Amino acid sequence: MAGLFQRAIDRGGAAVALTIDGEPVHAQRGDLLITAILLHRDSLRRFEFGAGSRAGFCLMAACQDCWVRLGDGRRVRACSTPVEPGMAVIIEGARAG
């Protein structure tokens, strides 16, 4: 699946391993979680009040559109959470493929 985001400016930074719905992917140190996910996927979560998925909107911690679930039980706002090694993102139910 093609991600929504693309890297435009290389910031450098060591690789960070995480999983998205069990699939291993890599991000860079200094990536926010929303970046780490949307470089690989086209959504962050299913919309709980209707059809479709959501992928964030304001990127400044105002709209609350980008909350995601992690395997350790945490719920985090992806646009204000730096990616950490070993994070297990659960999008679950977001369209696979």
Next chain:
Amino acid sequence: MRCAEALARSGVTPIVVDEAERPGGQVYRQPPAASEPASSAMYGFEAKKAEAIHRAIDAARGRIDYRPRTLVWNVFGQRLDLLTPDGPRQQPFDRLVLATGAMDRVLPFPGWTLPGVFTLGGAQIALKAQGVAIGRRVALVGAGPLLPLVAHQYAKSGIEVVAVLDATVFGAKLARFSGLCASAATLAKGLWYVARNRLRGLDVRYGIGSLRVEGEHRVEALAWRDASGEERRVACDAVGASFGLRAEAQLADLAGCRFAFAADARQWLPERTLQGRSSVAGVYLAGDCARIGGADVAELQGRRTALAVLEDLGRPVDRRELASLDRALARQARFRGALDAAYPFPAHLVDAIADDEIVCRCEGITAAALRRAAREHGASELNRVKALTRIGMGRCQGRVCGEVAAELLARACGSELERVGRLRGQPPVKPIPIVAGAP
């Protein structure tokens, strides 16, 4: 930050509570600490200013009690309720300076909740704080000076920008040219962005009549009606769209500040004197949270507000600095007035909102629900509509939908925008774990 720095210089140690991980706010936002230093490519023309403010903050570190990753979710009397990395805390204060800033003004259009649609501000943050683009083929839509800037930054970073659409008309900009000259440097930068965009074949199209994002699971195309009424369409995989800025004043509301309706901004704003004082003794408002002025004004105002705080504390202030700040602020106000007139509110996009359009993106509530509340329940006040429909009650607490809900309600009731009121601020202003509410 300028306010904190000025206070620190005068021997007062301010506590700076910042939701972000690193200082800089949104305009001069820094990448997370773990990454390489932000390159000048990420800030463009503003690189020097970004560097200056980051350096000033670093220099003042020892004299500012900086609390990153800390959310203020309530103001209760002389106390802040905080959510810190170490859990819930309370922070008493005797003076409070609120600098809660602004965010994009959002208007719904078909497809605006699809993955791949972001605000213009969001599109810009992706690039400058992360070095990523929101897509591979990007369309940008706006009604303010952010539009040509983001178009420029994207194109300069090598990203394919397939359309730059302005919902306002070009004539409004020409008509305000003399007022815009009040800040010649800013005007010159704006013209330079537009000219550079044109060289890249990125003409801004003005006077967009309506727009629609198409796609099943994610953005596939943007369609719009141009100024002559013709339908246009371009394939793209991301859209950055928003329509000016709105002041973010929920904490001012919780602090008890008096609000007044600003007809030009089409928003209720906390009252603020030229010196930065609110209607509540000991509570000050700096930057965009009480009126949109932009980053340069916010720096001036931050410093001016610090002087007001020092005066109120009975400390000596530099009269010359005070007078020069007041002069600079007056000049900027002239520029801002002209800029606002050059980018008028795109009311036609509100008029075009259909019944089935989602107004509240948190919970997927449509314009029809709002109009029904007005028609069948006689709701003519925004908080009443909130109770009936849940518009403004979701996770964003009305930050995204509040203004457009007011616009729609005023139209549904045939009343003035001012008459439908504003959403009252409610704690917590952002989601917090339940344990944090019971310290």
